[in-house]
Amino acid sequence: MGEEDEDSSDLATTDTDSTSGVEMRLPHLESEDVEQLPAFAQRRARLAAQGRDVGAHLVPFSLSYDRRRDPPREGECQHKLFFKIDGASSNCVRNAWRRAGFERTSKGGWNLWWGRPLKFQEHKKLNEYQKVCHFPGTYYLGRKDNLARNVSKFRRSKGPSSYPYLPVTYILPDDRARLLQDWRDRGEKGLYIVKPKASARGQGIRLVAKPDVEIKKGANVLVQRYIDDPLLIDGRKFDMRVYVLVTSFDPLRVYVFKEGLARFCSQEYHGENGKVGGYKSKLRHLTNYSLNKKSAAVEEEGDGEGIKWSLSHLKERLAAMGHDPAPVFERVDDLVVRTLLSVEDKINANMGMYVPHRGNCFELFGFDVMLDSALHPWLIEVNTSPSLATEWQLDKRIKNQLAVDMFNLLGVCGYSRQGMRAREEPPKKDAGFADKLRRQEIATGRRPPLASLTEGDADLLMECDEEQALAGSFVRVFPAPGSERYLPLFASQRYSNVLLNAWQQTPRSQRPPLPAPGAGKR
Template identity: 45%
Template sequence: MPAGMARGLEESGSSSEEEEEEEDPGDEDHPCIRWTGGGCRRIPIFVFHADAILTNDSYLRLIGERYHLSYKIVRTDSRLVRSILTSHGFHEVHPNSSDYNLMWTGSHLKPYLLRSLTDIQKVNHFPRSYELTRKDRLYKNVSRMQLSHGFKTFHILPQTFILPAEYQEFCSTYSKDRGPWIVKPVASSRGRGVYLINNPNQIVLEDNILVSRYISNPLLIDDFKFDVRLYVLVTSYDPLVIYLYEEGLARFATVRYDQASKNIKNQFMHLTNYSVNKKSGDYVSCDDPDVEDYGNKWSMSAMLRYLKQEGRDTAALMASVEDLIIKTVVSAELAIATACKTFLSHRGSCFELYGFDVLIDDTLKPWLLEVNLSPSLACDAPLDLKIKASMLSDMFTLVGFVCQDPGQHSSRTVYHSSESVRRSPYQKLQFPLGLTTYFRKKW
């Protein structure tokens, strides 16, 4: 099981002794607790273990139960999140309850709910995260950065137009370079409503659709097109703190790639979404969690090993991927940081797990396809469970839940620091020169 890491915490302000949890001597060396601070200001931070969902060990539930830690799930259904939390002694409360340590929700919160969060409560979305996850807002934000910092510096998206507003510009570009092009609704996911065209007349004009240049030279493995799902965790927007999980998923099309225009409508050839290709009669699943390079879904590390054996520079590839992730998040940083400052009472209230979908072309250049607000946590194969359970467990540890009964409202204020309490498979990304102070301000 990959080790986890929780962020260190500091406290400021006063705290009344009658509101403090009484420490149990047995907590000191418990595997689900790490202590931060010192002296009378020691704070217990919860540590998660991915194997808890398999072992059903009552000892790993002890701390969660003792501190009456709780969660609620709103407008979504994530069995894996529920399984990880309950296996660590967290209990689920009613969606209307205000006594919880974590709210896991499938949508953004209303401003009044964000303002009501206490210093120990966390929610899994930042306000205005749609600046990254709506395709039209992502395009607008990256385009603005291209104007400010140069097109080449932020050339991370294929050439894109928003229709119908930019229809004439698209037609002018098409007359010079016919494509093919790919059409996407601005707010859809899982490949819904996506299709390829090689003539503007094939577009069904609707409000707010994107037309992007199709990357016709994708990197292939065994003649199949694939993309990579990367898990990116943002724990703060001011200052901006981004982590990239060390593992991801490579998702393959189910029909061998052929650039011929006669195949333009074959979604099983051109789209790599799992939700699309699982409907193909050629989809191959793997039932062995220890086999990561078989079928239509591989681990990212297996894909990188394959490319390295083929003589590809995977270190340079991943450096380019990290650069792409940083620039993508930075493009929306100001809007989201401003919303956090406006709507949050405590700067550590929110975190966000994004699903970055990246396509690699045959020159090893990564292209951003989209950023997913709530990446799928479904476990349809053993490899899914192996990767996603570890990823979520380490994410929850890294976010840093204070071991405190949410029903006991403390008067202390808890602030986050970057102290690492154990090694994490999440890599904290380093900002490229010129971007380290971009829109960086004190809270």
């Protein structure tokens, strides 16, 4: 169900993972380097100015063990940082925390939660230091039937051209008649792929040529038009795993990791004369690594040789084949943003009801995208717990860095009960009718967004800038240059999105100064 189990079996293993000896193409930062970044210092200063007990609590993450954390230096904060795992996790995540000085706990008082999504009600107890690795309700994306429903609702509301990336999908049993009509309209020739509504790893998936007889009446499954002209490389089909990090839905902030994976079928596709041969053979048609690794002689080879490549290697190959990868991956970014837009109103409704603090939730998604022979990207599914297993050196190289960059970007902060008690309540920001009106006018375009910035706006804009500056190999795709074109695609215009987009589009030299914290009270 979009939840690809991680390597839960290795929970008990000692973490001997190391990145040493692995070729690093991504920048490699030491903790000291991260701390030297102006954005890191700004983040620390901003949080401290709000009365938060940050100090030494705001830790840098890195690929090497931070020796300064063990034991704590004289005068350094003694409060520990804790992570809690409930569900599956991976070495690359646990090691990133341990290197930064976190300890694992099975109790409360944790700073970072990893694993299963919390129940909606469980969010209510979160304090502002806690971060949870899911937003409430992302199964709207992670379950295949929900994804299809949400995308089709989005297309109904914003027009068919608003989302050109999902293969035509039927949710059975309700859509059976429509499916059969589609098949007949295509001269009873097209292939369909039948999937359980909530499953993973290629389990229960099959291809059918005669849906009228091959799919039982009353079957409770999802059926999609099969993309039968995939782009082939060395005669084999592949799909791409794109890592997407969302740090906020209001305002929407979306990052795509520069590196990712291409997963290949272990057998050749054999498409001839527009016909697909051997459609019952999973190893030709399904790109799931978990299926193909069982095929004989699949071991790690050099990047670009086996059944799993890095995306950078794939891009090189595309270029060598005469395809410019840049526009292809721009369309992939567009696919990512539009997919998230199809659920942002629902997730924000849950956030409003259950989540007490703006920074409580984040989520790493695994978007699976296939290219057809015209290089059009198709969304296959969204995984809400993408596997971060590091079976191959290639996985280690990519996923260790992914974990470190993700946590640096998020800015995980320590928790101190005393600090919480001692500290003054932060001033309520921007409350009141006048401010509501101001926000509404900005959201509806009746007031220029940057003309009357408040302290709360300043805090938000600084938070976003810091996050972006600490993003490592994550690239922000929303908001980003040109992303104001997405604003009409939101279910309702949010003030925060308009504000952040305006900030993003305005050259630095023309931006108004931000009000200093506490300025409003003086």
